[in-house]
Amino acid sequence: xxxxxxxxxxxxxxxxxxxxxxxxxxxxxxxxxxxxxxxxxxxxxxxxxxxxxxxxxxxxxxxxxxxxxxxxxxxxxxxxxxxxxxxxxxxxxxxxxxxxxxxxxxxxxxxxxxxxxxxxxxxxxxxxxxxxxxxxxxxxxxxxxxxxxxxxxxxxxxxxxxxxxxxxxxxxxxxxxxxxxxxxxxxxxxxxxxxxxxxxxxxxxxxxxxxxxxxxxxxxxxxxxxxxxxxxxxxxxxxxxxxxxxxxxxxxxxxxxxxxxxxxxxxxxxxxxxxxxxxxxxxxxxxxxxxxxxxxxxxxxxxxxxxxxxxxxxxxxxxxxxxxxxxxxxxxxxxxxxxxxxxxxxxxxxxxxxxxxxxxxxxxxxxxxxxxxxxxxxxxxxxxxxxxxxxxxxx
Amino acid sequence: xxxxxxxxxxxxxxxxxxxxxxxxxxxxxxxxxxxxxxxxxxxxxxxxxxxxxxxxxxxxxxxxxxxxxxxxxxxxxxxxxxxxxxxxxxxxxxxxxx
Numbered sequence: 001x002x003x004x005x006x007x008x009x010x011x012x013x014x015x016x017x018x019x020x021x022x023x024x025x026x027x028x029x030x031x032x033x034x035x036x037x038x039x040x041x042x043x044x045x046x047x048x049x050x051x052x053x054x055x056x057x058x059x060x061x062x063x064x065x066x067x068x069x070x071x072x073x074x075x076x077x078x079x080x081x082x083x084x085x086x087x088x089x090x091x092x093x094x095x096x097x098x099x100x101x102x103x104x105x106x107x108x109x110x111x112x113x114x115x116x117x118x119x120x121x122x123x124x125x126x127x128x129x130x131x132x133x134x135x136x137x138x139x140x141x142x143x144x145x146x147x148x149x150x151x152x153x154x155x156x157x158x159x160x161x162x163x164x165x166x167x168x169x170x171x172x173x174x175x176x177x178x179x180x181x182x183x184x185x186x187x188x189x190x191x192x193x194x195x196x197x198x199x200x201x202x203x204x205x206x207x208x209x210x211x212x213x214x215x216x217x218x219x220x221x222x223x224x225x226x227x228x229x230x231x232x233x234x235x236x237x238x239x240x241x242x243x244x245x246x247x248x249x250x251x252x253x254x255x256x257x258x259x260x261x262x263x264x265x266x267x268x269x270x271x272x273x274x275x276x277x278x279x280x281x282x283x284x285x286x287x288x289x290x291x292x293x294x295x296x297x298x299x300x301x302x303x304x305x306x307x308x309x310x311x312x313x314x315x316x317x318x319x320x321x322x323x324x325x326x327x328x329x330x331x332x333x334x335x336x337x338x339x340x341x342x343x344x345x346x347x348x349x350x351x352x353x354x355x356x357x358x359x360x361x362x363x364x365x366x367x368x369x370x371x372x373x374x375x376x377x378x379x380x381x382x383x384x385x386x387x388x389x390x391x392x393x394x395x
Numbered sequence: 396x397x398x399x400x401x402x403x404x405x406x407x408x409x410x411x412x413x414x415x416x417x418x419x420x421x422x423x424x425x426x427x428x429x430x431x432x433x434x435x436x437x438x439x440x441x442x443x444x445x446x447x448x449x450x451x452x453x454x455x456x457x458x459x460x461x462x463x464x465x466x467x468x469x470x471x472x473x474x475x476x477x478x479x480x481x482x483x484x485x486x487x488x489x490x491x492x493x
Contacts, residue, residue, distance in 0.1 A: 093440030
């Protein structure tokens with residue numbers, strides 16, 4: 001029988017929730033890495049026992065953790081717990097090392113600088129890993145989206161990481177600037193049909209695409225309009241919050257921007273707004289139904305200054321038309337006095353026959369619907385603030 | 396042997412108790428202690444010093460014999476009490492975050 005595993009990253013640890021295919025009773029394990037911030041936890045689609053986690057702390061920096069048994073036990077890749085190194089031994093402890101590439105033609109100087117809050121140029125400084133995206137074809141290959149914004153790749157199960165410098169080095173880097181949450185690369189979408197194509201998004205720079213496996217990148221922000229930047233139609237500088245695509249139709253992209261819900265039908269070459277009748281088009285999450293590529297979900301948030309649902313009512317909005325026409329989904333969700341936020345990586349779907357939709361809140365609830373959004377129930381409550389939710393469908 | 400006291404989260408990460416003893420060759424300095432610590436416990440690489448620059452992470456402090464040595468040169472010899480194992484080298488996390 002099918003099972004579902006929900007991976008939850010929170011402000012104070014990671015939690016693994018499991019259920020059978022009915023998705024009615026949930027077992028909760030955790031906190032794993034208690035006291036640490038878990039920005040993202042995601043499983044490999046190739047080997048569902050393989051899970052990667054980004055464990056981070058303002059005090060102690062970045063740790064990469066990996067489980068090879070579905071989240072029961074964890075190790076830092078290449079450094080088993082309790083194993084000590086020797087001066088003559090192999091190089092270890094590299095799994096946490098994220099070092100930006102420099103420019104060899106320029107005498108080893110930084111590849112580029114970015115715009116600081118006061119408009120001056122500022123060097124890149126590594127802060128943390130926001131997003132881990134395991135490869136669709138190789139369990140040992142995984143991509144990391146980091147702050148300050150860059151993409152790194154590991155081909156040895158997270159033991160070591162190397163920046164893909166074509167992104168920062170393509171030329172627009174000096175125009176990128178940090179959003180309120182920092183200058184983070186938070187979205188990585190791998191094209192299920194074209195292994196050389198992937199999309200990423202950065203706050204606040206915009207969306208970018210590679211068609212050659214990450215060697216070269218270009219901005220794909222035509223059609224985005226952001227009134228809060230000097231040129232609302234700029235090539236880069238847009239505060240994209242999340243992008244999503246259906247695996248069967250990867251050239252159709254959906255975006256929740258700072259304000260505006262957007263859609264592209266040409267792999268990001270152009271975008272048009274599909275906010276339609278949403279009560280507010282500010283928000284963070286967006287996701288696509290597992291079996292219906294035109295059915296998409298967002299959770300509207302009141303505004304950039306008030307990060308909670310409008311009128312204190314927690315409502316998921318569903319469009320069955322790929323945008324523009326939206327219906328509120330409220331059954332089982334609090335419809336009064338609810339002032340939580342739903343952060344950008346906190347929504348996911350399972351791929352069972354009746355698609356399950358999941359999202360986590362900064363109030364520590366994880367809500368689930370096992371009928372594509374018609375009815376909702378909390379599957380766990382009172383966790384620390386939820387940073388990320390990912391789902392594995394186990395068959 | 397040099398005694399090193401770690402903050403709680405790093406003890407968990409390294410699977411050790413409050414204090415570890417490590418063998419340090421040559422002059423006893425912040426740098427030589429941390430080099431030996433990271434060699435013995437590679438899971439701590441990057442958590443006390445930046446992986447690349449080897450600079451102390453901003454929210455950590457190094458205390459020796461009741462004094463803050465965080466802003467001393469990493470190559471400055473530490474007191475004999477530490478070199479002789481009488482006093483530990485303390486890695487302390489700042490109380491921050493409210």
